[in-house]
Amino acid sequence: MTNSRDRVLGAVRDALLRAELPHSSADRPFYAVPPEATGAEDPIEQFAQALVALAGEVHHAHSLATISDTIIGIARASGASSYLSWNEDAIECAGLVDTLTSRGLHRMAYDLPFDQHGRDERIRVLAQVGIGVTGADAALADSGAIVLASGPGRGRLASLLPPVHIAVVKRDRIFPSLPALLVARPDLVGAGSNLVAIAGPSRTADIEMTLTHGVHGPKHVHVILIP
Amino acid sequence: MSESTSRGAAAKAHAEADVAGAAFHTRIDTALGDGKLRQALSMTTGRLATGRATAFAALPYAEALRVAAQRIRAHTIAHLDRYLVEFTTNAERAGCRIHWAETAADAARMVVEIARASGVSLAVKSKSMLSEEIELNSALESAGIRVVETDLGEFVVQLAGDRPSHIIAPIVHRRREDVAALFREKLGATDEEVATIPAMTAFARKTLRDQFVGAGMGVSGVNLAVADTGSLCLVTNEGNGRLTTTLPRVHVALLGLERLVPTSADLSVVLQLLARSATGQAMPVYTNVLTGPRRRGSAADAGGGEPDGPDQLHIVIVDNGRTRLLGSELAEILYCVRCGACLNVCPVYRQIGGHAYGGVYPGPVGSVVMPGLEGLGAWSELPQASSLCGACRDVCPVRIDLPRLLLKLRAQAVRQSLGPAWLRLGMRIFAAVATRPAVYRHVGNLVGRIGAAVAPDGWLTRLPGPLAAWTQSRDFPAPAAKSFTQSWRPKRGAERTRR
Numbered sequence: 132m133t134n135s136r137d138r139v140l141g142a143v144r145d146a147l148l149r150a151e152l153p154h155s156s157a158d159r160p161f162y163a164v165p166p167e168a169t170g171a172e173d174p175i176e177q178f179a180q181a182l183v184a185l186a187g188e189v190h191h192a193h194s195l196a197t198i199s200d201t202i203i204g205i206a207r208a209s210g211a212s213s214y215l216s217w218n219e220d221a222i223e224c225a226g227l228v229d230t231l232t233s234r235g236l237h238r239m240a241y242d243l244p245f246d247q248h249g250r251d252e253r254i255r256v257l258a259q260v261g262i263g264v265t266g267a268d269a270a271l272a273d274s275g276a277i278v279l280a281s282g283p284g285r286g287r288l289a290s291l292l293p294p295v296h297i298a299v300v301k302r303d304r305i306f307p308s309l310p311a312l313l314v315a316r317p318d319l320v321g322a323g324s325n326l327v328a329i330a331g332p333s334r335t336a337d338i339e340m341t342l343t344h345g346v347h348g349p350k351h352v353h354v355i356l357i358p
Numbered sequence: 359m360s361e362s363t364s365r366g367a368a369a370k371a372h373a374e375a376d377v378a379g380a381a382f383h384t385r386i387d388t389a390l391g392d393g394k395l396r397q398a399l400s401m402t403t404g405r406l407a408t409g410r411a412t413a414f415a416a417l418p419y420a421e422a423l424r425v426a427a428q429r430i431r432a433h434t435i436a437h438l439d440r441y442l443v444e445f446t447t448n449a450e451r452a453g454c455r456i457h458w459a460e461t462a463a464d465a466a467r468m469v470v471e472i473a474r475a476s477g478v479s480l481a482v483k484s485k486s487m488l489s490e491e492i493e494l495n496s497a498l499e500s501a502g503i504r505v506v507e508t509d510l511g512e513f514v515v516q517l518a519g520d521r522p523s524h525i526i527a528p529i530v531h532r533r534r535e536d537v538a539a540l541f542r543e544k545l546g547a548t549d550e551e552v553a554t555i556p557a558m559t560a561f562a563r564k565t566l567r568d569q570f571v572g573a574g575m576g577v578s579g580v581n582l583a584v585a586d587t588g589s590l591c592l593v594t595n596e597g598n599g600r601l602t603t604t605l606p607r608v609h610v611a612l613l614g615l616e617r618l619v620p621t622s623a624d625l626s627v628v629l630q631l632l633a634r635s636a637t638g639q640a641m642p643v644y645t646n647v648l649t650g651p652r653r654r655g656s657a658a659d660a661g662g663g664e665p666d667g668p669d670q671l672h673i674v675i676v677d678n679g680r681t682r683l684l685g686s687e688l689a690e691i692l693y694c695v696r697c698g699a700c701l702n703v704c705p706v707y708r709q710i711g712g713h714a715y716g717g718v719y720p721g722p723v724g725s726v727v728m729p730g731l732e733g734l735g736a737w738s739e740l741p742q743a744s745s746l747c748g749a750c751r752d753v754c755p756v757r758i759d760l761p762r763l764l765l766k767l768r769a770q771a772v773r774q775s776l777g778p779a780w781l782r783l784g785m786r787i788f789a790a791v792a793t794r795p796a797v798y799r800h801v802g803n804l805v806g807r808i809g810a811a812v813a814p815d816g817w818l819t820r821l822p823g824p825l826a827a828w829t830q831s832r833d834f835p836a837p838a839a840k841s842f843t844q845s846w847r848p849k850r851g852a853e854r855t856r857r
Contacts (some may be wrong), residue, residue, distance in 0.1 A: 135458040136446075138616065139677050142460075143439045146685030153690055153759070159620050181640070212620065242665040245654075247607055254571050254605060274640035283655065283716035287604045289509035291597060309641070310626040314753035321452070321587040321649040324667050325604070331853040333597040335559060336637075337511035337527065339534050340402050343559040346510055347566065348597025348644065349768045358649040 164310045174272040174305045175356065185331030186265055186344055187352040193227030201213040201355050202264065206236050209295050209351070211261025213237045218284030222266035222299050224357075236262075241286060263289035263349070267300040268319060270354070273308045276330035277354060281323035290329060296349040298329075302356050368774070371646045374735040375776045378716075380609035382739040385714040386831055395531050399711050402530045407702040409638020410753060417640075423630050430624045431693035434585075438684070439629040441585040441618045442675070448588025449673060452650030459492075465676045466497035469577065472672050473503050478574035482566075484594060484602040485509035486579025487525060487696060488612045488676060491718045494577065505577070506569045510562050517544045520627035523712030523720065525698035526636050531711055534558070535583050558798040568599070576602035576668065580613040582628060582695065583673075586621045589649040590673070593632065597753050600644050609668040610653070613675050616684070616692040622647075628695060631755035679731030687766050691726045693756040700750035700760060706743050715740060722750040726763045734767065738776040741767035780824040800843035809837035 177187040192198040206214070216238055219228045228238050239260055243250050265285070269278040277298050281287050290296050306312040309328065313320065320326055333348030344350050389395060414420045434441055446456045457472075459465035473481060481503055483489065495516070498505045507516040511528035515521065517540050522528030529537070538552035541561060551561040578599060581589045590611050592599045603609045619625050625647075633639040652667030683692060701707045701721035712720035717728035717737065725740035741764045750760040771777055791797050812818070813836035821829045828834060 135460060135464070136456075139458045139460060140439055140442060142677065142681035143442065143615070143684065146681045146689075147436070147439065149685040150689040151687045152432055152436045154428055154757075155432035156429060157436075160426065160433055160434075162423075162426040162430070185643075189608075191492070245669060250571065250607060258567060258571055263444045271641070276641050276645070281664055281667065282653075283622070283662045287600070288666050291600050291604065308626075308732065309629055309645075310623065313622050313626040317490060317821055319623055320584065320589055320625075320647055323662060324452075324648060324650050324653050324796070326589075326647040326649075327600065328641060330639070330641045330643050330645075333595070333644070334643055335596045337509070337514070337529055338532075338537055338555050338558060339398075340405055340527070341534075341555045343556050345557050346596040346598075347508070347601055 149198060162310070162315060164308070174307060175277060175302055177272040178270050178275055178305050179356075181273065182331060182352075182354060183275075186274050187275060187332075188330040190353060190355045192355050192357050195224065195226050195230060198224060198299060198355055198357060199227065199234065201353075202231060202262075203234050203236060203293060205297060205351075205353055206262055209261055211236070211293075211295070213239050213260055214262040214264050215239050215241055215260045215286075215289045215293055216264035217266055217286065217289055221282070222264065223282045223301070224266070224299055230270055241288065257288060262295045262297060263291070263293040264297045264299070265289050267298045267354075268304065269312050269316065270300050270305045270313060271307070271309055271328065272305050273329075274330050276309075276328040278312065278319070278326065278328045280319055280334050281325040281327075285323065287325050287327070290327070291348055294349055295343060295351045295353070296329075297353045297355065299355045299357060302358060371735045371774060371776060375738040378736045379739045379778075381523050382714070382716060382743075383827070383830065385716060386710050386743075388708040389714040390831060394533065395711055396709065398530055398533065399708055402524070402527055403702040406526070406637060406698075407753075410635055410699055410702070411638075413634035413638040413640065417630070423627060424755055424757055426694065427628050427631055430619055431695070431756045434618050434620060434624075435684070435689065435692050438616065438618070441620060442615060445583055445585040445588060445618055446673075446675070447529060448586065449583075449590075449650070450588070452588045453653075454588065454650055454673050456586065457672060459674055459676045459678070462492040462676075462678045465492045465612065465674050465678065466494050468674050469494060469612075470497055470501045470503070472608065472610055473498065473575050474501070476574060476670070478503060478608065480569065480573045480604055481505045481577055481578040482508050482569055482573040482602050483512075483605065484579070484592070484599040485512050485528070486577070486612055487522075487718060488579050488614050489577065491678065492524065492612070492676065494612075506566070506573070508566050508570070508596075508602060509594070510559065510596060513562060513566065514540060517541075521713065523718065524701060525696055525721075525723075527698075531713065536637045558739060570601050570605050572604045575608040575610060576606040577612065578602050578606075580611050580617055580673075581632065582621045582625055583613055583618050584620075584625050584647075585618055587649055589622070589647050591625055591629070592646045592648070593629075593644065594646070595637075595643045597644055600646055603646065603648060604667055607668055608670045608672070609648075610672045610674060611648075612726075613673055615677055615680050616674050617695075618755060628755070632695055632697055635699040635753065635755040683727075683730040688726055688730045688763050690758055691723065691730055691763055693758050694723055694727070695756060696723075697703045697755055699753040699755065703749040703753050705745055705749070710743075715743070722760045722764070723758075726760065726767065729767055734771055734774060734776055738771045741765075741771065766768060778824065778827075784824075799841070799843050802843060805837045806839050806841045806844075810844040811838035812836070
């Protein structure tokens with residue numbers, strides 16, 4: 132007896148005997164990122180310009196004090212008293228949580244429970260939090276996107292649920308483009324259950340092509356570039 | 359097949375083609391008569407096409423990327439069985455559950471069964487053309503499961519009981535007043551909440567957040583799946599795709615069986631082109647790559663798992679006519695990554711919009727995909743709805759030769775005699791005339807004289823008899839007063855004299 136898997140795969144194999152497929156090759160085509168396309172003159176500047184063009188905001192910070200100053204400033208402006216975040220070691224910013232706590236901004240612990248009821252309850256609470264703080268594994272100069280891999284202590288909701296997302300990004304993690312990144316760091320895909328590239332705040336233009344921010348994801352995206 | 363059944367099938371195909379043809383022309387008339395629709399279409403397609411052109415002009419090596427993307431897709435489709443096995447093996451290893459659906463009904467039934475098994479009463483959906491194709495919403499609803507579209511455009515489409523009219527911009531056919539009225543009437547929005555487009559967007563966010571928080575299942579499509587990691591890639595601008603695949607306990611992804619690439623490097627090449635082609639963005643706001651469900655920590659490192667994400671990830675791999683397409687001379691259309699760029703540049707789509715095409719997929723791509731998936735019978739008119747200008751081929755990120763495929767379909771229609779009878783007769787008469795030089799000359803002179811008499815301005819707005827169908831939605835250039843042979847003869851004579 133054959134199952135649906137065998138029937139579908141059988142139909143594919145049958146069809147391939149008759150398929151007319153221009154430009155196909157037996158060997159996997161290899162795309163080499165042209166060397167000229169891999170190095171912008173100033174990738175940091177290019178990244179910052181691209182993100183600002185998308186209505187994102189770029190900040191520069193050099194120490195724990197200036198990083199937390201920036202975060203506190205954004206929190207005050209948006210009236211937030213708590214935040215959702217990755218673990219401190221995942222943000223790679225030792226002492227950040229304590230510093231923010233001492234200045235009145237509290238971290239919300241958020242691992243979702245595995246039972247449906249507890250999960251719904253927790254999500255309802257988390258949906259009220261005003262700010263999300265994360266690190267980033269990479270940033271892309273050509274598009275202004277930041278790239279985040281999920282993992283233990285590196286939740287997806289911190290960059291998704293609150294109306295404001297702040298990412299702390301090391302300057303040396305800026306890559307020219309997505310192909311350049313995935314050639315250099317193929318391990319990122321599949322490192323966790325989710326790899327996401329975020330290019331600025333959430334947006335839509337569904338109604339009369341009018342650009343509007345913050346439809347489902349964050350309305351504001353701040354990137355703090357650090358050494 | 360016996361002769362009588364094959365005759366019966368042919369008669370059925372003819373009847374289908376006639377009915378569909380008449381319906382198609384009625385839809386075209388409706389669209390062409392709707393001034394507001396045409397204004398909206400012209401604005402939206404114009405902006406999207408300009409956005410694409412600007413983005414490509416700024417992209418170094420755009421042509422090299424297009425060639426690479428075409429080769430990646432061509433190679434993948436040529437070895438689709440191998441990549442499907444590799445993809446599903448790796449996806450299962452990452453903890454996904456794979457379901458194989460031969461038909462639309464199978465696929466819809468599988469999603470309903472997954473929902474029932476988890477006791478789901480509310481499902482949220484991110485935009486998926488494949489879910490339209492398998493009519494998932496009605497299947498879920500008749501099983502007593504409420505389903506909410508979360509893409510803003512699709513949400514409006516669902517509230518209105520409508521269908522999307524563009525692959526990327528589903529409500530290109532609706533104005534802000536329509537949306538405002540709908541929000542007021544169906545959701546009780548206040549005047550303030552629908553005063554402006556940002557206000558309506560904020561209202562939709564608030565309304566949909568409640569649905570997200572309470573949903574037990576999220577249903578999404580898949581832009582591309584990666585064979586060597588078993589990952590799914592989904593792109594959205596609004597973030598509803600991320601919420602759909604992160605908040606609910608169960609995530610079901612619908613994957614057309616052709617949407618694979620071998621590796622994540624290949625994925626990145628296609629992604630360099632996808633959003634630029636669709637909307638002119640360098641990247642979509644969210645490029646979401648999913649590899650299995652949420653990872654639990656092992657007993658050894660208590661609490662070492664991921665803090666969020668779905669507990670279950672089901673992938674429903676859908677055939678529904680794709681193997682039929684694959685085994686045909688139209689297989690090249692399976693390279694398509696559904697960016698919608700061909701719609702925005704098509705002189706026909708730009709005038710008539712998506713609904714006139716009558717299928718799930720409109721525009722040049724739809725004119726190949728619909729007859730390819732379901733047979734020419736009900737769709738024999740679609741390949742005619744093209745000027746064969748080649749604009750679609752020029753913007754296709756994977757360089758599909760759409761005019762070639764449209765011509766193949768036209769040839770098929772002729773072989774199956776699906777065109778109108780008068781056209782076949784007309785072509786036979788033309789062949790009889792054109793293969794007899796003396797007759798051709800005389801007929802040419804005669805037609806030229808008639809043309810000059812009835813259309814002094816050079817355009818015929820109404821042709822007689824069955825040819826009137828042609829001038830229903832366009833003018834016909836009048837034949838030249840002097841035929842080619844008439845102009846050529848004296849010149850040739852002069853040349854001979856010179857020699």
